Amino acid sequence: AQSVTQLDSHVSVSEGTPVLLRCNYSSSYSPSLFWYVQHPNKGLQLLLKYTSAATLVKGINGFEAEFKKSETSFHLTKPSAHMSDAAEYFCVVTPSGGYNKLIFGAGTRLAVHP
Amino acid sequence: GAVVSQHPSWVICKSGTSVKIECRSLDFQATTMFWYRQFPKQSLMLMATSNEGSKATYEQGVEKDKFLINHASLTLSTLTVTSAHPEDSSFYICSARDSAGFGTQYFGPGTRLLVL
Numbered sequence: 001a002q003s004v005t006q007l008d009s010h011v012s013v014s015e016g017t018p019v020l021l022r023c024n025y026s027s028s029y030s031p032s033l034f035w036y037v038q039h040p041n042k043g044l045q046l047l048l049k050y051t052s053a054a055t056l057v058k059g060i061n062g063f064e065a066e067f068k069k070s071e072t073s074f075h076l077t078k079p080s081a082h083m084s085d086a087a088e089y090f091c092v093v094t095p096s097g098g099y100n101k102l103i104f105g106a107g108t109r110l111a112v113h114p
Numbered sequence: 115g116a117v118v119s120q121h122p123s124w125v126i127c128k129s130g131t132s133v134k135i136e137c138r139s140l141d142f143q144a145t146t147m148f149w150y151r152q153f154p155k156q157s158l159m160l161m162a163t164s165n166e167g168s169k170a171t172y173e174q175g176v177e178k179d180k181f182l183i184n185h186a187s188l189t190l191s192t193l194t195v196t197s198a199h200p201e202d203s204s205f206y207i208c209s210a211r212d213s214a215g216f217g218t219q220y221f222g223p224g225t226r227l228l229v230l
Contacts (some may be wrong), residue, residue, distance in 0.1 A: 036221070043120070043207055044158075044221035090157065101148065102209075102219060104157045 002027045004093050004105035012111040019078040021108045023091035026072065033074045034092040034102070035065055044090065050074065061085070086112045116142050118210045120222035127198055128230055135193045135225045137208030144210035147191040148219065149183060152205045164191045188213070198229045 007022040025031060032051050036044040048059025055067040065076045074091060091105040117140040127133050137147055145166045150158040162183050163171045170183035180202075182194040191210075195202050205226050209219040 034218075041205075041224070041226065043118075043223040044209075046218065046220065049218060101160055101163060106157050 002029075002031065002093050002095065002103050004091050004103055006089075006091050006105035006108050008108050009106065010109050010111065012113065013081045014113050015083055016080050019076070019081045019085065019110065021076040021089050021091075021110065023074045023076065023105060024072055025074060025091070025093045027093055027095070029095045031093045031095060033065075033067060034094075035059065035063070035074075035076050036090045036092060038088045038090065038107075040087075047076070047089075081110075081112045083112050083114070086110055116210075116212060116218075116220040118208065118220045118222040120206075120208055120225050122225060123223060124226040124228075126228045126230065129199050130197055133195045133198055133227060135195075135206055135208075135227075137191045137193070137210065137222050139189045139210040139212075139220070142210070142220075143188040143213045144191075145188060145213045146211045147185060148209045148211070149181070149191075149193050150207045150209070152207060152224075154205075158207060161193075195227065198227070200229045203227055203229045 003026045005024045034049045035047040038044045047063050048057045050057045050067045058064045063078045089108045092102045094100050094102050119138045121136045147164040149161045151161050152158050160173050161176045164183045164185040166185045172178045185191040205224050207224040209221045211217050211219050
């Protein structure tokens with residue numbers, strides 16, 4: 001069985017400071033992992049994905065995530081937060097290959113303060 | 115990049131009426147589309163998997179006669195909420211899986227349904 005745990009329901013940072021959104025997964029198979037972002041009343045936008053290639057994955061808008069198998073983690077980071085980064089972020093897992101339904105984490109709401 | 119559209123973006127209807135929501139993949143083919151429901155401040159809940167040319171697969175607890183899904187082409191899936199009631203009010207989001215390459219899911223912008 002697969003599951004995703006986002007360790008923080010809310011994260012608040014100041015503009016210009018680093019962002020860390022934590023995600024741990026459980027999977028019986030070699031997983032594929034994704035981070036999606038959702039702005040208010042909008043659909044989801046893919047930030048980045050891990051598909052068993054490089055463990056450090058670079059995404060859009062300066063975000064990146066590192067797949068650590070030993071820690072079963074896939075934390076999302078950004079060196080410097082921008083006001084426009086304020087949104088809901090979802091960590092998602094699916095069995096390797098991506099051709100299966102996505103398992104969503106509960107989400108982390110990121111607030112960015114001036 | 116891959117774009118998925120939904121129509122309408124929002125709809126208000128009276129209790130007892132049926133509402134149809136369209137999901138289109140604009141620049142890629144999608145043999146599989148997914149329908150999600152999202153309640154305020156919650157994560158997405160998968161309702162059903164829609165496969166082109168075949169019957170949809172519904173998740174446990176989702177009434178297939180209540181939420182009719184049709185996937186008649188490689189770029190279009192529709193969700194019809196039949197005899198809608200206020201408890202059906204929600205944010206409905208579709209995604210389309212790119213048939214080529216890795217099979218990443220791309221999400222539509224969502225449809226806000228309010229049943230009075």
